[in-house]
Amino acid sequence: MNLRDRYDTATAGFEAPFAVVDLAAFRANAADLVRRAAGKPIRVASKSVRCRALLEDVLATDGFAGVMAFTLPEALWLAAEGVSDDILVAYPTADRAALAELAASDAARAVTLMVDCPEHLDMIERAAGDRRIRVCIDIDASYRPLGGRVRIGALRSPLRTAADVGAFAEEILKRPALDLVGLMAYESQIAGVGDLPPGRPARARVIRAMQQRSRLELARRRAAIVRAVRNLTDLEFVNGGGTGSVEKTVAERAVTEVAAGSGLYHPHLFDQYSNFAGRPAALFALPVVRRPGPGVVTVLGGGYLASGPGDAIRLPVPYLPTGLAYDSNEGAGEVQTPLLGSAADRLGIGDRVWFRHTKAGELCERFDAVHLVDGDRFVRTVPTYRGEGRTFL
Numbered sequence: 001m002n003l004r005d006r007y008d009t010a011t012a013g014f015e016a017p018f019a020v021v022d023l024a025a026f027r028a029n030a031a032d033l034v035r036r037a038a039g040k041p042i043r044v045a046s047k048s049v050r051c052r053a054l055l056e057d058v059l060a061t062d063g064f065a066g067v068m069a070f071t072l073p074e075a076l077w078l079a080a081e082g083v084s085d086d087i088l089v090a091y092p093t094a095d096r097a098a099l100a101e102l103a104a105s106d107a108a109r110a111v112t113l114m115v116d117c118p119e120h121l122d123m124i125e126r127a128a129g130d131r132r133i134r135v136c137i138d139i140d141a142s143y144r145p146l147g148g149r150v151r152i153g154a155l156r157s158p159l160r161t162a163a164d165v166g167a168f169a170e171e172i173l174k175r176p177a178l179d180l181v182g183l184m185a186y187e188s189q190i191a192g193v194g195d196l197p198p199g200r201p202a203r204a205r206v207i208r209a210m211q212q213r214s215r216l217e218l219a220r221r222r223a224a225i226v227r228a229v230r231n232l233t234d235l236e237f238v239n240g241g242g243t244g245s246v247e248k249t250v251a252e253r254a255v256t257e258v259a260a261g262s263g264l265y266h267p268h269l270f271d272q273y274s275n276f277a278g279r280p281a282a283l284f285a286l287p288v289v290r291r292p293g294p295g296v297v298t299v300l301g302g303g304y305l306a307s308g309p310g311d312a313i314r315l316p317v318p319y320l321p322t323g324l325a326y327d328s329n330e331g332a333g334e335v336q337t338p339l340l341g342s343a344a345d346r347l348g349i350g351d352r353v354w355f356r357h358t359k360a361g362e363l364c365e366r367f368d369a370v371h372l373v374d375g376d377r378f379v380r381t382v383p384t385y386r387g388e389g390r391t392f393l
Contacts, residue, residue, distance in 0.1 A: 001376060004320040007283070007354060010373040016287040016352050017301055019367040019384075021054065021265070023374045025281035027061075029264050034063030036246040036276060041065040041257045043088060043239060046074065048261025050364035053372075053382035055083055058264060068239070068259045072098040072113065074385075074392040079107040088112045088136060088182065088239065090259075092120050099127035112136050112181055116157040116168075121175060128177040135172060136182035137165055139225060141240070143189050143214035152210060154188040161221070166228035173233060183229060184239040185222055186259070187249070189214055191242030194272025208274075219252050226254040244273055262360035268317045269306075269358050282363055282370070283319065285352040286337070296327075297344040299353050302337035304366050306358035313358060320354040321346070365391075 001009070011020060033042055042063055047070040049055050055078075058064050066086035069075040072093040079087055092114050093099065102108055112134040115121060124133050140160040142153025159165050165183070172180045195207045226238055238256045241249030243263035250258050262270060266278030290298035306314040315332050318324040323343035330338055339353060347353070357363040364370070368387035372379040385392065 004354065006376040007285070007320070007373065008352060009376040010378045011285065011371055013378070014371060016285040017367075019282065019284040019363060019370045020373050021051075021370050022279075022281045022283070023372050023379060025266070025279035026054070026057075026264055029266055029278045029281055030058050030061050030064070032276065032278065033243070033246060033260050033263050034061070037063060037250050037258055037260075038247065040250045040255070042246075043068045043257050043259045044264075045090070045242070045259050045261030046070060046078070046361075047090075048243075048360035049264060050361035050385045051370060051382060052078075052081065052083060052385070052388065054264075054370075059084060065257070068261070071095070071392040072102065072111070074390070075111045076101055076105070076107050077390060079110040080105075085110045088184070088237075089114050090184075090186075092116060092138070094123065096123070096127065099124060103127045103129050103131045103133065108133055114138050114184065115172070116159050118171060121172060121178060125175060125177045132177060132179050134179050134181045136184055136237075136239075137168060137172075137180070137229075139165055139183060139185040139222070141185035141187040141218055141222075143210065143217060145213070152189045152214065154186065154192075156186065162224040162228040165225045166232065169229045169232050180229075180233055180235075182235055182237040182239060183226060185218070185225075186242060187214065187218055187240065187245060188242070190248065191245035194244065194270065196272045196274050198272065215248055219254075222252060223254045243270060244275075247275065265360040265363075267358055267360050267363075268319075268356045269313065280319065280356050282360065283354050283356060284316075284363060284367070285354050288347050288349055288351045288353065289336070291344075291347075291349065292338065295342060295344050296338055296340055297324075297347050297353075298336050298338045300337075301335060302332045302355070303334045304355075304357060304363065305332065306362055308359075316355040316357050318353055319356045324353065 043066040045068045067084045068088050068090045075087040115135045116138045138157040140157045190211045240255045241258040243260045265282035286299035288297045289300045321343040323341045324339040327338045364384035369381050
């Protein structure tokens, strides 16, 4: 039985549209991340999963420890639900109500907040009362060649050098309500940029050269930053990387843990990496509702575009059956999506077309639940964050 037939058989009792997670692929991807991490713990990036049951599944896997949440309300909820007692909020918060809730609850022992400026510290202190709040410093990991005239990487923290971070650490240590426990640097230009853009070998060579230079520069700078802060205080963790850079990031002695999440689902954006090959684990199915003519079928909906620059790679990819492509004039539509190709002539009304999303967890913002399948067997249905009434953006 081929892959499409297995998915169709496992989900025969459901009406499309719906989403599935292939448990065999999900767990194989988790095992490969552990292999790549070479003994250092992996902190699960929850924004890339957005399903409590699957977070619990991967946290029960040897090699994974702790959660990297994307908002403080999410972290409070995960702590209250007992999903983890070690939750790092990946982005600074300005949510005063959530800060007050943190200070008033036992979650303060489980949650670490991200900071990169004195205003963050002031806001946390005002909410803390007599509670001590754990904080982590976010470091700018971007690559700035040509004397800083070019910037490659995410626009994140203003703190870049050992002097910057050391001075900020000293400021934190002066504040009795705050405990500095960690450092984080996310090298998006390495972890989030694939070096195998399809059909563009010259661009691939440029990306690899940039990433090699960026890795060397960041390794030296990160080591100096960690030394500067460890001279002031003990640290529980130094976090870095992401799915695309796991084995490269953990090779740095200064890094104690790596973050990853997208690699568990392996959306199609991650097909463009030369250093690993995952298995597509998160898919969605749309029903064929029209046959406009030879070589064309139309499926219901499908406009599930990913965030980021407005380019073609943000479109989900028709996956099964193979041989289908978008109409260049319509793309993926809000209410309908025409698909072209010889495979269309073998599809009837009510048949399914299986798609892969560009990114990982964003798919879960489209569906209240995912059906878990294993081979040609349906296992169970679990709610996404959306299905649990939890929208954290």
